[in-house]
Amino acid sequence: MFEWIFNGKKLRENGVLGMNDRNYSVIAKYNKRSLYTLVDDKVKTKRLANSININTPKMIGIIEFQYQVKNLLDIVKGYDTFVIKPAHGSGGKGVLVIKKYDAEHFYSASGDVLSFKDVYQHVSNTLSGLFSLGGKYDVALIEEAVNFSDVFKNFSYHGVPDVRVIVYKGFPAMVMMRLATKESGGRANLHQGAVGVGLDVSTGLPLNAVMHNKPIFEHPDTKANLMDLRVPFWREHLIIGSLAYDMTGLGYLGADIVLDENRGPMMLEVNARPGLAIQIANGKGLKTRLQEIDEKYPLGLSAEERVDFVLNQGK
Amino acid sequence: MKLNLTRFFTVRKVLSLLLICAIAYSTYSIYYKVKYWGFSLSPKAVTDVWTVDAKISFRALGGDVKVSLAVPNDRDGFKILSEEIVAKGYKITQDKINSRVVLEGKDKTGKQNLYYRLSIYDDAQNVALNSLLPAKINRPILSEEETIQMRKIWELSELQKGDKIQKAILAINQEVNNPTMSLILPLDHTAKEFAEKVIQVLAYKRIPARIARTIKLEEGRKTEKPDIMLEAYYDGHWTLYDLNTAKIGLPKNWVIIQRGGVSLLDVKGGEDSTVVFSVLKSVASPLKMAEHRAKAHDELWSYNYSMYTLPVFEQNTLKWLMIFPLAILVVVIMRNVVGVSTMGTFTPMLLAMALVRTGFWPGLICFSVMIALGLVMRALVAKLNLLLVPRISFVVIFVILLIQVLTVVGYRLNYTIVSSAIFFPIIITAWIIERASITWEEEGAVNTLKEILFTFITAVVTYFVISNEYVRHVMFAFNELNLVILFVVMLLGTYTGYRVTELMRFAPLIHKEN
Numbered sequence: 001m002f003e004w005i006f007n008g009k010k011l012r013e014n015g016v017l018g019m020n021d022r023n024y025s026v027i028a029k030y031n032k033r034s035l036y037t038l039v040d041d042k043v044k045t046k047r048l049a050n051s052i053n054i055n056t057p058k059m060i061g062i063i064e065f066q067y068q069v070k071n072l073l074d075i076v077k078g079y080d081t082f083v084i085k086p087a088h089g090s091g092g093k094g095v096l097v098i099k100k101y102d103a104e105h106f107y108s109a110s111g112d113v114l115s116f117k118d119v120y121q122h123v124s125n126t127l128s129g130l131f132s133l134g135g136k137y138d139v140a141l142i143e144e145a146v147n148f149s150d151v152f153k154n155f156s157y158h159g160v161p162d163v164r165v166i167v168y169k170g171f172p173a174m175v176m177m178r179l180a181t182k183e184s185g186g187r188a189n190l191h192q193g194a195v196g197v198g199l200d201v202s203t204g205l206p207l208n209a210v211m212h213n214k215p216i217f218e219h220p221d222t223k224a225n226l227m228d229l230r231v232p233f234w235r236e237h238l239i240i241g242s243l244a245y246d247m248t249g250l251g252y253l254g255a256d257i258v259l260d261e262n263r264g265p266m267m268l269e270v271n272a273r274p275g276l277a278i279q280i281a282n283g284k285g286l287k288t289r290l291q292e293i294d295e296k297y298p299l300g301l302s303a304e305e306r307v308d309f310v311l312n313q314g315k
Numbered sequence: 316m317k318l319n320l321t322r323f324f325t326v327r328k329v330l331s332l333l334l335i336c337a338i339a340y341s342t343y344s345i346y347y348k349v350k351y352w353g354f355s356l357s358p359k360a361v362t363d364v365w366t367v368d369a370k371i372s373f374r375a376l377g378g379d380v381k382v383s384l385a386v387p388n389d390r391d392g393f394k395i396l397s398e399e400i401v402a403k404g405y406k407i408t409q410d411k412i413n414s415r416v417v418l419e420g421k422d423k424t425g426k427q428n429l430y431y432r433l434s435i436y437d438d439a440q441n442v443a444l445n446s447l448l449p450a451k452i453n454r455p456i457l458s459e460e461e462t463i464q465m466r467k468i469w470e471l472s473e474l475q476k477g478d479k480i481q482k483a484i485l486a487i488n489q490e491v492n493n494p495t496m497s498l499i500l501p502l503d504h505t506a507k508e509f510a511e512k513v514i515q516v517l518a519y520k521r522i523p524a525r526i527a528r529t530i531k532l533e534e535g536r537k538t539e540k541p542d543i544m545l546e547a548y549y550d551g552h553w554t555l556y557d558l559n560t561a562k563i564g565l566p567k568n569w570v571i572i573q574r575g576g577v578s579l580l581d582v583k584g585g586e587d588s589t590v591v592f593s594v595l596k597s598v599a600s601p602l603k604m605a606e607h608r609a610k611a612h613d614e615l616w617s618y619n620y621s622m623y624t625l626p627v628f629e630q631n632t633l634k635w636l637m638i639f640p641l642a643i644l645v646v647v648i649m650r651n652v653v654g655v656s657t658m659g660t661f662t663p664m665l666l667a668m669a670l671v672r673t674g675f676w677p678g679l680i681c682f683s684v685m686i687a688l689g690l691v692m693r694a695l696v697a698k699l700n701l702l703l704v705p706r707i708s709f710v711v712i713f714v715i716l717l718i719q720v721l722t723v724v725g726y727r728l729n730y731t732i733v734s735s736a737i738f739f740p741i742i743i744t745a746w747i748i749e750r751a752s753i754t755w756e757e758e759g760a761v762n763t764l765k766e767i768l769f770t771f772i773t774a775v776v777t778y779f780v781i782s783n784e785y786v787r788h789v790m791f792a793f794n795e796l797n798l799v800i801l802f803v804v805m806l807l808g809t810y811t812g813y814r815v816t817e818l819m820r821f822a823p824l825i826h827k828e829n
Contacts, residue, residue, distance in 0.1 A: 007818040010825045018821075020651060021811040121700045128703035131751075192758060213823055241382060280823050 015288030016119040016279055022252075026290065030169070030251025031272050038248045042141050054243050055144075055266040057083070063140040069123045071117075072142075073103065081145035084123060086131040087137045090271075092187050094131025096122050097145055109145075110186050112160065146268075147261040155179050155229055157221040159186030163199075163231060163257045163265075165241030166274055166286070169230045170306050171297055172238045173289045175199045176281040177229065181211070182221045190277045195219060197226050197281030202314025204234035208283035215283075235307060236265045243302040244270050254278075316585055327809045334802035336343050337795075344795040351612040352605040353535040357572050358788030361598035362436050364396060365532045367572065368595070369431040371580060375423035380405075380584040382418040384431055384530070385573040390744050396434035396604075403430065414573070427585065435570060436604060457520050465519045480524075480547045480554070482563040483516055488559065506543040510558055513545055527555060528573040529565065537593045541572060541579070589624035602792065622794070634791045638781045640800040641790055642667060645777045647807050654814025655769040663770055667777035673735030675778065679771075682737045682744075685717055686767070689748035690755075697752065711745040 011018075017026070039045055046261070049056045061075040076082045083278055086094040093280045096119070099108035106114040114122075123140045132138040152161040159180030176198050180186045183193035190196050195216065198207040209226040218225050231237065236276050242256040244267065254274025257265050279286050301309060348354040353362065371382060382405075387395065402405050405418040417427055457465065472486035491500060491509075500512050500704075507526065514524045528541035545556045555565055558825075565571065572592075573579060582588040602623060609618035618624065622633050642664045649655055650664070657663050670678040692713055696706065718736045725734025747770070755763040780786060790796060813821070 005815075005824050006820045007822055007825055008813050011813055011818070014824055016813075016821050016824050018811070018813040018817050020653065020814060024809060024811045122662055124702060125700075130703045162647065193764070210823065215818060215823060283824065285824060 007130060014293070015052070015285030016127050017286040019276060019291070021287070022242060022276060026168075027273060031253075032249070035249050036272050039250070039253070039272050040088055042085060042089070042119045042269060043139060045270055046141075046143075048247050049222060049244075049267055052150055052243060052247055054240055055260075055263055057146055057260075057266055057268070058144040060142045060144060062122055062128065063085075063142065066124065069120055071125070072119065072123065075142060076101075078235060082212045083145050084119070084126065084142050085141045085143065087141045088129075088132035088136065088138050089126075091189055094122075094126055097125070099145070102126055142284050146258050146266065147263075148257040149232075149261045151230070151259070152179070153220050154224040155219055155226070157182050157186065157219070159184070159188060161180060162188050162258075162268065163237050164274070164278060164303065165238065165254050165255045165257065166278055167241045167245050168293050169243055169251050169297070170245035170301075171293050172201050172241045172307065172310050173239075174278050174282055174284070174286055175204075175237075176278045177224075178232065179219060181219070190275075191283075196277060196281030197229055198278070198284070198292065199229075199231065200314065201238070202311050204231050204237075208281060210280050213277075213280055231259075233259065233265050235311065238307040238310065240265055240267050242306050246255055246303055248272075327806070330802060330806045331807065334799065334806060337798040337802050341793070341795045341799050345793050347614075347617075348793065351609055352618060353601045353608040354605065354792045355601045355791075356785075356789060358784050360790070362601050363532075364434055364597045364599050364602045365570065366591045366597060367433045367435065367530065367532075367570070367596040369433075370427040370591045370593070371427075371431070371582075371588065372591070373427055373582045375420070375425060375427050375585045377424045378422065380418075380420040380423045380427070380582070380586050381487075381725050382420075382429060382583075382585070382588075383410075384416050384418075385575075386414055386416050386431065387433065387435075387572050394436050396436050396607055397432075397473040398434075399430075399432040401430040401432070413577075423751065426580050433572075436599070436607070452518055452521060452523050454521060455515055457519070465516060468516055469520070475561075476526075477561055478549070479520075479524065480517065480549055480556060481563070481807040484513060484545070484556055484558060487513055487516060488558070488561075506558065510545055513558065525575050527571050527704065528579060529569050529571050531566075532568045532570055532594050532596065537591060541592060542569075544571075547572065554798060566594055568818055598818035634787070637794050637797065638787055638791045639664075640797045640804075641786065642777050642781050644800050644804055645678040645774065645780050647656045647804050649773045649776060651807055652812075652814060654816035655773060656766065657773050658747050658766055659743070659769040659770075659802055662668035662743055662747065665740050666770070666774035667781060669739045670774065670778045671782050672738040673781075674731070677732040677735045678738070679775075680732050681721065682739055685714070685721070685736060685739065685744060685746060689714060689744070690719060690747060690752055693752040695749055697756070698716065707745065707749050710748050711741060714741050714745045714748070 037044065038048060043059070043062060046056050046059055046177040046286040049149070050093055054222075060079055062070055063075070081100070082098050084096040084098070089095065098106050098119070099109050100107040104116055106116070108114060125138040126138055129136050129138050146160065148160060155161060155177075156179045161177060161179045162177060163177050165172050176196050178188035178190065179195040179197065180188050181193055181195055185192065188194050190210075191211060194212045195209060198208050199205065206227050206229045213218065217227065237257050240257050245251075248270060250270070250272055252272075252274075254271040256268045256271070258268055260266050276286065278279050297306075297309065328815050338434060345354075345552060349356075369384065371384060385822065386398075400418070402418045402420075404423075405420040407807065408417040408419070410417055416431060420427075468483065468486050468490065470489060472482035475482040475485040475489075487500075487509075491504075492632055500509065510526050514526070517524045524545055524547040527544045527545050527546045530541045530588070543558065545558055547556060548554075554563055556563060556570075557566075580588060580590045605623055606615075606618060608617050622630060642651075643661070646657075646661060646664050650657065650660070666682070669682070670680075673681065689710060693710055696709060701709065718739070718741065720735050721736035725731065725736065747767075751763050
């Protein structure tokens, strides 16, 4: 029952990166603290991304002060759908997706019908820092909703499937796709019960899939075979990840990318402290991969050249 | 070159070096405190303090009275805690040179009782013998007959065992009833007369000797007279001998109260004088004795700059503070080595501190109830959709009111479990409630309960470490250990190994490969 106590040596042999090692040997070394603000503030990230032509959902407006909240309907005028996000949120907290609305009724993506008062309250909460890191006063970002591509329809229950690319020194190092389940409440967070599918970084083909840290082969709700998962625009996904490095200067980052039906892959957010669950989804240790990049990958390439280098490794 | 240097001075190596220094310093400091200040590693260690009371009684003859009592002296290596003289209407003079207390009274008549009280501590029986060289002594002037007896005794002593002095003492003891010996010592001799005879016999061989008055330290003992023993200067040092058995050294729990042949008590202007000694044992904590010990060892300077000289209130505060680093270490280990996630970094530590004050079960039960009530209340308020700061403020005020009600009710009904509510940190309690309720909404009950459970487990582990009497004593008495903890914590900041929980979390990655 307790044989896992002796796992340390094998994990080391398999090149599994632990939390302490990640914090001490990777993040503290390659992620300068001053760069964090670039990714902690989604408005800043979005502007930065747009400046180097990374696709992101279009920004509709910002609500900074309480008195502006009542103008919400004016701000979203002309848009059929919109998303309210806390600029300093994390892990999908406080994200409200409105699929359809009129003056009084707001239909959220998770199926709730909200009144204007409810939405007003949500924005107020966002401003007062309910969803932000450390409870600091925040700004509500209002952007266009993503038109999710149908290709993943069978692989996700409600919510939004996204691709998480771990980028190390500008090279895509490990990738997984996160699929919402009934249990995860439509969210793509693994610890809430979403499915993680590890994808081979150079081919984009599924390697392994887990839910609650245990291997699975089909989606628990849609019953789709997870090994049939194919991600279109694979190279473009990786390029967005790679550009995130150029954009932020973070040596170790996680880029969350979604696929829009019309506009292709779009970057949703960048994380300066991406988690380690991706290793379980891939069935591979990340440390081995980082060492490989340290030792064998060339310096001084552009984002596209780096991606092509990675893609060539699979051939 | 620069590269080599940075490789040589890695953070870990520098910290390890500092840790070794801290350990070395602490070891020395602990040794120093134990040796010179008498600190003990055990909180239960006590120092025996013996209070020797001398009651001087005599009948004054109606005129001026002068009483002189031989007393122990610091110079003799006595570890004297306190000296006290109760003599109403007498002028008290301490004659340090001759080690006497002189009491002078005018126009005294009738029965007089004077008291001299002395507290001694630490290996009282092991008092360093006076290392002063004896004055050169001359052979006593003896009659021819006495000379013959002297020679005879020294001859007889050759048949006895032991060193030269032991032999002489045994010989005199054996021959004391011998008719030839009775000439030098009367049959009904006192111990003092016997001792003086031995001194005389030793003087014949030019061996300096003197009387030592000793008493046995025994709870509630009353002796009219101290026992007399003999100190002889032989082979370059003073040695103490028992006059009956010739055994060397002071028996356990005996103490020398006076040395030299001078009288124990002199009373001028009075008659029927007696001095009665009584002994009382008490105990004191080594911490309280530290100052006296430091003084005795001439190490007072260091003691004066330690925290043990502070007023009691400050000391108690520091004693409380000195346990914090250890609690912090526990939290660091639980989080970075074991890998449990808790609500707030030091929340478990503050909880543990509160548990120390409330007692384990009462505190744990009371706190759980507070959290549960708070969560219910918070769930009700969630429907009102208040803004963040007012909502947290509501929880804080609710917790304050809850504490007030529980404390009053607990006090009235005499339930300590209920009234222990007052010791819990208000803001921490409120934040746990707030965070738990948000986690509950966002990540579900299971994750919330897990997080609360981990917070409690960490708090309980911390509690058991810091509530241990030994640990608290050691961390206060040997506070330099906090320096060791400091560097251990910093070294843990460079720990890159797996956390215990990760061994389980990443287990799927092993089966995959094999």
